[in-house]
Each structure stands twice: as C-alpha cells, then as structure tokens.
Amino acid sequence: IIFLKNNKSKNSNLRLPPGPRGLPIIGNLHRFKGVPHRWFHELAVKYGPVMVLRLGFTPVVLISSSEAAEEVLKHKDLETCTRPKLVGLGKLSYNHKDITFAQYTDSWRENRKVTVTELLNLKKVQTFKFIREEETDYVMKKISESALKQSPVDLSKIFFCLTANILCRSALGQNLRKNKFFNEERIEELVEEGSVTLGRFGFSDFFPGKLGKFADWLLQTNKGLEKVFEELDEFYQHVIDDHLKSLNGQKGTDPPADIVAGLLDMVNKHGDGKRNMDQVKGTLMDMFLGGIDTGAISMIWTMTELIKNPRVMRKAQEEIRAVLGSNREKITEEDTEKVEYLKLIIKETFRLHPAIPTLPRESMSQIKIQGYDIPPNTRIQINIWAIGQDPKLWKNPEEFIPERFIEKLLPFGSGRRICPGMPMAIPTLELGLLNMLYFFDWKLPDGMVGEDIDMEEVGNISSVKKVPLLLVPTRHH
C-alpha cells in the first residue's frame, strides 16, 4: 500500500517543496499502477512543478517543468546522477552491476565509458547498418503479403519483431529466425515479463528496513521475480556460451563482431576482475530490456498519430515520394538524411509519447532546485511527458503538429545518464518508418475512423500502447 503524507521537516531552515496533505489517497492507487506520469502531472498542476510526495516512508520529488528539469539535469547533474536502489531493479541488474540501474560509482563510470566508447559509438553502430537494412526489407516483404490479401497487419507485433531482430543481431549476435534456442515469440514474452518486473515495486522500496522486508515476505510481493530472473539469466548465459564457443581456440575478431563479443573481449583485457560476468550480464539486460521495447513503442505511436492525422500522413508521403522518386526497390539509411519532415514527425511523437515518460534520479548531496531544498538521498522523478504537455511551451499541446519548432525535448534523457543507445535507436526508427511510408498507403480496418483508435497507455517504466495497432496496407510502389 502506498500512501501520501505531507512532507514536514524537523529542520525549519529547509524550504521543502509543497506536497499533498493527508493520507491515504487510495482512490489514486489504481492509476499509479497504470501510468504514473499522468497522475504525477495532475498532482503537479495542483502543487507546482517541484513538489514532494511521500510514498510510504520515502519522499519522492517530482519535477514537471522544463526550467526545473534543466536545473537538475544541466546545473545539478553531478549531484543527481545516481539511481535509486530498488529491489526488483537490483535483482534483474545483478545487484546494480549494469549501466542503467547502477548507482553513480567508479565501477559504473568505467562500465559506461567502455561500453559507450568501444561498443555504442557512431562508428561501431554504422557497421550494423546492413543488419538494420536487411531486417527492414524482411518486414516490408511480410507487409507486402498482407497487402495482396488486403488483410490488417498488427503493427505492434511487426515493430516489436523488427527492433528485437535488429537489436539481437547487432548487440547480441543472435539471429532469432535461425535460433533453435529462442525465437521471436519467446523473446517477446521475455521482454514483456522483464519490463513488467522492472516496473514492479515491493514494500521495501517505500518502507525501508524491517517493516518493508516483513511485508514483502508476508505478502510474497517478489514471488515472480526469481522466475523471471532465472529465465533471463538462462538467455544471457546462452548468448555468452554461444560467443565463447565460436571464440574457442581463436582470438576474437578485431573489431569485435558484435557487442557481446566486445564485452567478453573487455573481460579478457581487464583481467583484474573489475569487469566480471555479472557486469556483462547486467549490460546485456540493459540492451535487451532497454533497447527493444523503447524503439517499438516509438514506432507504434508514430504510426498511430499518422493514421489519426491524415493531413500529416499525406504531407509526409508526398515529401518522401517526391524526394526518393517513384521506382525505388530498396531504401537505404542514406535516404533518411533527405526526409526532414519525417524527422519532425518523430520528434513530435517523442513529445506526446516519450517511451520512458519519467527519468529516475536520486540526490547525492543537499541541492537547491527552484529555491527549494532537496536533502541528500532523495528520490527524484523528472516527468518529461509533463514537459511535453506544458501550455507555456507548446500551443495546443495535445495536438499532433510536427511543424512546430521543437527544442525542449528530453526523450533520451540528459547529462551523465543520457541514453547511450541513441545512435542505434534513431536510424532504426527512421529507416523503418521511411519504408512504411514510401512503399505502402495505410488505412484503418473496415468501419473504423480515427476517433475510434484507443489511445490508452500502460506500463510503469515505459509507456506502451495498450491495444495493438491494426492497419490495412496497400502497396504503393
């Protein structure tokens, strides 16, 4: 049970952010379970863009304006670039030995630096271009088959398979269509189970100490955690064994063939035990659970907004088809540089539907944000979705208008914790969507109009479209 209480400080010199008084606000619990960013936004409208919630015994500061977010992420980044230590996250990240959920320590810095500079840099990501192009072509062939029959395509599934195949091939060296051990369906289940588990809280997360532990034990809150952990661990072990087998007796290729090969290479090079297998598996978890869903979610919301806004869809297709000509059989990543309007569409989708709507941070020392004192070790949630809704920044914020000038967006976070997967995510999204809009015209299944589309979101960490998006393709070229 999570309840709210006004935050009072014994130290009267502190000027703490305002927050709701009274307990408990049970009526809101079901909404908190669903999509916290909307509930947080509602509270911020009432109490201000810097406010404090007390969840159990734990204060959480909610940041909901671009000025306050800039203060945290730009000016106080060093003081707020650690992550809260939550029970579920700890288990799935091998006791915070990964990048995403690790606290700000020397070992996190080293792990992130090596992974980013050696494995997720622009040059390295370029070497996986052929994988992105092959996988996108494969999906277009599948859609063409549905177009011949004029049957609806489940775009939620299509985009998930596309990002899963691209990520598993380029980051993990696993071709899911040829893999005897794990196929696309199994991967979809694993990612879903993993994401749900990452977003689940236990009592210990809000009632630190014996009380929380006792409640978790009594009500068996972490029951499913072990099972999901074991399944994911088996997958990572399979990926690692597969690489070790192919490396057996030979030195790794230079540069390493994929990201896992690179990680294993680094374990060998840094034979001082600094980078052990837990770190490798933790980093695999980051890629696997952080790199598949986020891309698919962004593509699903883009196509949802396009089908709801025929003016934008028409303008995008006219630009794309005029620039690329009428007889292309294949589209390459170089083509994505020529389609400016598509880039604006993706940015506008990020504003309305950021895949990760709130950024989790924790203060490491006492800081001042917008004149309020935030004590050390206080959880901070930056609501980037709320910033995208701010009527002071955006005219008619609920409308999908790609032409608007977009700058104050943080879909990949910012500062020391900014998403290192961005160089891989952007080309995947742009290439996939460009193909969808060049080769096909899209319509809703019979009898449906734009207003009928269900826009409901689900998810604690990411914001997934609850009802799958079904559209009927017609081959244009």
Ligand code: HEM
């Ligand atoms: C459209 C796709 C994606 C979106 C919208 C996205 C968004 C984000 C966001 C908002 C964060 C938190 C940043 C912060 O706290 O400031 C993050 C972190 C992270 N992302 Fe992504 N991401 C995407 C794709 C990827 C991919 C493809 C990978 C890996 C190949 C990846 C790996 C990571 C990692 C490792 C972190 C943790 C960084 C840290 O804590 O130091 N992401 N991402």
